Amino acid sequence: MKFWETVTGSDLTREWKAFQARAEALPADHRAAWEQIVGNLMPYSDFTGRNLMRILDGALGLLEESAAEGQSVDEVLGDDVAGFCAALAGGEGARSHRDRWREQLNRNVARKLGRLGG
Template sequence: MMELIKKLIGDKKEYKEQMARAEALPKDYRFVFEKIHGYIWSFASGDGSDMLKTQNELIELFEANAAVGKHVLDVTGEDVAGFCDEFMRDTRKWTDSYRQKLNRSLKDKFGGGRDSK
């Protein structure tokens, strides 16, 4: 139980540090970050620790590109939602269990092949 409390406190501290870094981004980057932040966190699963890693990677990407003067939409592209989906591809999301359940159900029904009846 104590380990869980320590982890939660550490995660909260990490989150606050990340948000301070995001707040320091240039105005356009900060605006896009806030929009992406709301989008990606709507998919967070469990305690959100996987999303913290993804969020940190996003901040690092934005910091690096802002430092060289690149426009934020040159980083994300015009399809920002598509950028987010691709960026989160390896991040555990709450929808993963539903995807697995659907696929498992169909596999159980039809087996490995399409010609199973």
């Protein structure tokens, strides 16, 4: 990966467009599952989403393989897509960007209160 691609994120844009092209080739129910997976995984990403690209690639590959084998989405993902995505992201206790922001806010408030009280 070149420095300029890293800075601008053009490598991610290219990779995302490739994901979308692959997803368009899926049957309708698998494509809908892909949209649910993307929607459920995005809260676990960092600012750029780089940390999710491998996970998204694997999930899309799973959907492609299951479609090729004629398996239904329910057979592959089960009925809890959000739980499936939480497991992919690192388990039920996986931290989202909202959790990190909350912790940062709490630290800042505690630091400010410590200065005022001390």
